[in-house]
Amino acid sequence: MSADVLMVDGLTVYRDTYAAVQDVSFALAEGTDLAIVGPNGAGKSTLIQAILGILPRRTGAVSVMGQSLSGRGYLPAPVRHQIAYLPQNFLFDRRIPITVNELVALGWDDLGPKLPWADHRPRRLAVRQALDRVDALHLGPQPIARLSGGEMKRALLAYCLVRPRRLLILDEAPAGLDVRSESEFYRLLYQLKQEQGWAILQISHDLDMVRKHCDRVLCLNRSIRCQGTPDDALSPDNLAAVYGSDFVPYRHRH
Amino acid sequence: MGQTLFPIAIGIKLPFTPMLSLTNTLELFQLPFMQRALMGGILTGLMGGLMGSFTVLRQLSFFSDALGHSALLGISLGLLLGLSPGSLLLPFAVLFALGVAYLLERTRLWTDALLNIVYSSSLAIGVILLTFVGQYRGGINSILFGDILAVRPSNLVMASVLLLGCVLFVGLTLRSQILLTLHEPLAIARGISASAHRTAFIVLLALVVGTSIQAIGVLLISAFVVIPACAARLLSRTFTSYVILSALLGALGAVLGMVLSAVLNLPSGPAIVTMQLAIFLLAIVMPRSKLSAV
Numbered sequence: 151m152s153a154d155v156l157m158v159d160g161l162t163v164y165r166d167t168y169a170a171v172q173d174v175s176f177a178l179a180e181g182t183d184l185a186i187v188g189p190n191g192a193g194k195s196t197l198i199q200a201i202l203g204i205l206p207r208r209t210g211a212v213s214v215m216g217q218s219l220s221g222r223g224y225l226p227a228p229v230r231h232q233i234a235y236l237p238q239n240f241l242f243d244r245r246i247p248i249t250v251n252e253l254v255a256l257g258w259d260d261l262g263p264k265l266p267w268a269d270h271r272p273r274r275l276a277v278r279q280a281l282d283r284v285d286a287l288h289l290g291p292q293p294i295a296r297l298s299g300g301e302m303k304r305a306l307l308a309y310c311l312v313r314p315r316r317l318l319i320l321d322e323a324p325a326g327l328d329v330r331s332e333s334e335f336y337r338l339l340y341q342l343k344q345e346q347g348w349a350i351l352q353i354s355h356d357l358d359m360v361r362k363h364c365d366r367v368l369c370l371n372r373s374i375r376c377q378g379t380p381d382d383a384l385s386p387d388n389l390a391a392v393y394g395s396d397f398v399p400y401r402h403r404h
Numbered sequence: 405m406g407q408t409l410f411p412i413a414i415g416i417k418l419p420f421t422p423m424l425s426l427t428n429t430l431e432l433f434q435l436p437f438m439q440r441a442l443m444g445g446i447l448t449g450l451m452g453g454l455m456g457s458f459t460v461l462r463q464l465s466f467f468s469d470a471l472g473h474s475a476l477l478g479i480s481l482g483l484l485l486g487l488s489p490g491s492l493l494l495p496f497a498v499l500f501a502l503g504v505a506y507l508l509e510r511t512r513l514w515t516d517a518l519l520n521i522v523y524s525s526s527l528a529i530g531v532i533l534l535t536f537v538g539q540y541r542g543g544i545n546s547i548l549f550g551d552i553l554a555v556r557p558s559n560l561v562m563a564s565v566l567l568l569g570c571v572l573f574v575g576l577t578l579r580s581q582i583l584l585t586l587h588e589p590l591a592i593a594r595g596i597s598a599s600a601h602r603t604a605f606i607v608l609l610a611l612v613v614g615t616s617i618q619a620i621g622v623l624l625i626s627a628f629v630v631i632p633a634c635a636a637r638l639l640s641r642t643f644t645s646y647v648i649l650s651a652l653l654g655a656l657g658a659v660l661g662m663v664l665s666a667v668l669n670l671p672s673g674p675a676i677v678t679m680q681l682a683i684f685l686l687a688i689v690m691p692r693s694k695l696s697a698v
Contacts, residue, residue, distance in 0.1 A: 157618060230594060235594075237593075242586050245461075245637070246461055247637060
């Protein structure tokens with residue numbers, strides 16, 4: 151049995167005065183994929199941000215690769231480097247002058263105090279290899295403001311794989327892509343997962359994708375409503391409990 | 405001319421005719437006070453451009469303006485307490501900057517509206533306090549417009565140390581600063597302490613503004629932070645080149661402005677800002693398709 155990359159135990163997170171996430175516990179094993187599903191406002195992004203230390207937690211514990219996340223969101227740097235995070239809709243000021251090469255290089259750096267030109271050669275090589283891996287080598291010199299949605303996702307995947315990781319956390323990563331680009335994104339993501347051995351924790355609204363790709367599902371609506379394999383967790387009864395009794399899932403017909 | 409800390413810049417009549425030949429201009433820059441002024445301008449331009457590159461992208465331009473205006477309050481307080489204006493200016497600027505940053509985070513009001521309240525009220529209180537300082541020789545003009553010609557060796561040492569601090573801070577944490585500027589949650593997820601970096605940046609910016617005010621004045625200081633960065637943005641494709649170019653354009657504007665000031669006998673601060681504007685306008689009209697994404 152594989153070791154747990156991520157363990158969450160009794161996590162409660164407050165947004166202002168209300169509990170956005172309450173008493174959530176689960177574990178994510180190495181090389182597996184866990185999807186978090188639930189309606190808007192269910193606390194999915196809040197849960198992920200608390201796991202990453204972006205938001206403070208009220209109670210509970212988070213452990214990544216055996217290291218506890220401190221109350222102030224601290225994790226030892228070697229553990230942090232093993233985590234890649236893609237936020238929901240990568241919104242940024244498009245006037246910021248930054249190329250794809252620079253963005254991907256940020257994923258390679260350990261971000262400690264360092265001279266700007268230190269490790270120039272290995273960084274450049276790693277960036278080239280990562281971009282090549284996602285068929286985006288030609289995008290390297292482009293400003294990221296000029297990228298299409300699909301190209302941006304490729305650049306962000308390169309940012310994730312530019313150095314070895316063990317845990318990938320995706321918050322509705324394909325949001326904003328058309329059907330074809332989304333399908334291409336998932337094809338690439340799962341091909342890379344196979345190669346890199348990533349454990350993936352992802353938020354998704356695409357229940358068909360979850361059924362097709364994910365090992366386990368966690369249904370969240372402030373607290374956990376169900377979890378298990380996709381076949382068990384996404385039963386009509388469970389979906390009604392999470393989304394409401396009048397919920398009728400739409401099935402893609404590819 | 406006098407070497408008081410804040411002599412009146414506007415109205416200074418230099419001991420030469422308004423239009424100087426190249427030879428006369430070169431001779432002028434052999435005078436020690438002009439060399440100090442030139443060095444002061446270069447240091448201020450480099451600091452302003454360097455810190456301005458991040459200030460502009462983080463949409464803190466108005467913050468630097470508010471800091472500049474608040475300095476009048478710091479100077480007035482210093483004079484009222486019988487201290488040298490410069491002695492209270494830097495600690496006041498730092499405390500003021502941290503206070504405003506705290507207010508912005510706590511109140512969640514619109515940034516520009518809150519900064520407008522802060523800078524206009526601090527300016528008003530500062531002017532009122534100045535009326536109680538009857539024997540102040542420099543007058544309000546020198547505070548508003550500064551006097552780069554009165555820069556002393558100690559000012560240059562201070563500016564050099566501060567520039568070194570800025571270069572080390574930006575240079576050693578460049579990747580973290582880029583990620584924080586681009587996407588703060590992504591940076592925090594990588595273990596970067598956004599609040600620590602934000603505080604360090606604001607303190608450095610306050611020190612840069614406070615140090616530069618003696619030479620440039622309250623009204624024009626934000627131009628040193630904003631204009632070179634905007635010009636550099638128009639000409640840059642990569643983040644690193646943008647930061648370096650912003651600092652260099654700040655220094656270039658200062659050198660050209662000092663020359664313009666000497667040749668046409670113009671007040672130095674406004675002459676430098678005018679040259680920075682000229683560089684910015686040039687950057688606008690330059691063909692950018694291969695240079696920039698803007």
